[in-house]
Amino acid sequence: MAVLSKGLGLGALMAGLTVVPAYATETIKAVVIDGYPARALWVKEFTNFFIPAVDAKLAETGNYQMAWQESYGGSIVKPKGVLEGVKLGLGDIGIVTTIFHSSKLPSQAIAAVTPFVSADARAVAQAVDEIAKEFPAMQDEFAKQNQVYLATGVVLDTYQVFSTTPITSPADMAGAKVAGAGMNLRYLEGIDGAAGVRGGLTDFYNMLQTGLVDKAMLWSEAAKTFKIAEVAPHMLSANLGAVNTKTITVNADYWDSLPDEVKIALQEVAVMYRDHVAALAMERASESRDAYVAAGGTITEASEADRKAWAEAMPNIAAEWAGTLEGKGQPGNEMLKAYLAKLEAAGYAGMRDWTVN
Secondary structure, eight states, rough: OHOOOOOOHHHHHHHOOOOOOOOOOOEEEEEEOOSSOOSSSSHIIIIIHHHHHHHHHHTTTTTTEEEEEEETTTTOOOOOOHHHHHHHHHSSSSEGGGGGOOTTTTTGGGTTTOSOOOOOHHHHHHHHHHHHSSSHHHHHHHHHTTTEEEEEEEOOOEEEEEHHHHHHHSGTTOOEEEEEEEEEEEGGGSSTTTTTEEEGGGGHHHHHTTTTEEEEEEEEHHHHHTGGTOOEEEEEEEEOOOOOEEEEEEEHHHHEEEEOOHHHOOEEEEEEEEHHHHHHHHHHHHHHHHHHHHHOEEEOOOOOHHHHHHHHOOHHHHHHHHHHHHHSSOOHHHHHHHHHHHHTTTOOOOOHHHOOO
């Protein structure tokens, strides 16, 4: 009986082999780069969500499989070097931190120039991504960098203010040195004597600890991850707004070499990743606030009157942004109105109408 059983097993195997397609699965190598460490939320989820999702889609037909090579934490590029790295082909796919490249990717600042509108990362991610796909200007900026745009990512629920000393309102920022990155430094222009100091997320702890700055603008999940409560135990919950800071791009030469099936999988999963990471950012924001308090931090909620006053004291950076794009022949005003309309339709009207000077 044992011999018969073995023979039947071999026969079944041979029968199975007769239905295997004549072609072999093609393996495609993909080098993914980011300068941030693997523990960063968006990097971790690229590993845990994006890659398995692409693999699963391709497995449906079995025509292609990916051989992934992930290089993070500066092994190939530093955080500011992803855009150039993908452009040069040092990586096939990159997670570009767009706030580092305001001159090369100006239209990507659309959420950053409209603070006090929405602190919902999911709504902002979807709105920005839709604008990028409805207006060629955004994708053209990446095309000039030899890259194909896949999707926008929002990894922060909303900027808050973290301080080494007690802070109960924006007025307490007067005369302070405040760490920030990119466009958010301009939020300080309406506050008397406040001075913005440019830095990166990985620098903020030391900047606060050494007294280089008194305060910093970042989001709750980052404050937890980088243990900001140890050096800035006071948080003003100002809900400045969610901002898109990440974009998934593909080297254009590499993209042209890909089969259509793989291109479609990457495009579809990029949108899934966009929504997944934004949802995680919202989920972890609440947990991170609790963790900040548990680590010794205190949180003060800014009043609606204070938030409105801060918004109105700022220069109209949104109108300036739109005007700059218009000067380059791009529909900046139309993009701004369309973006804000999308957020309003989602239930988010700002503390200020940024389309009006």
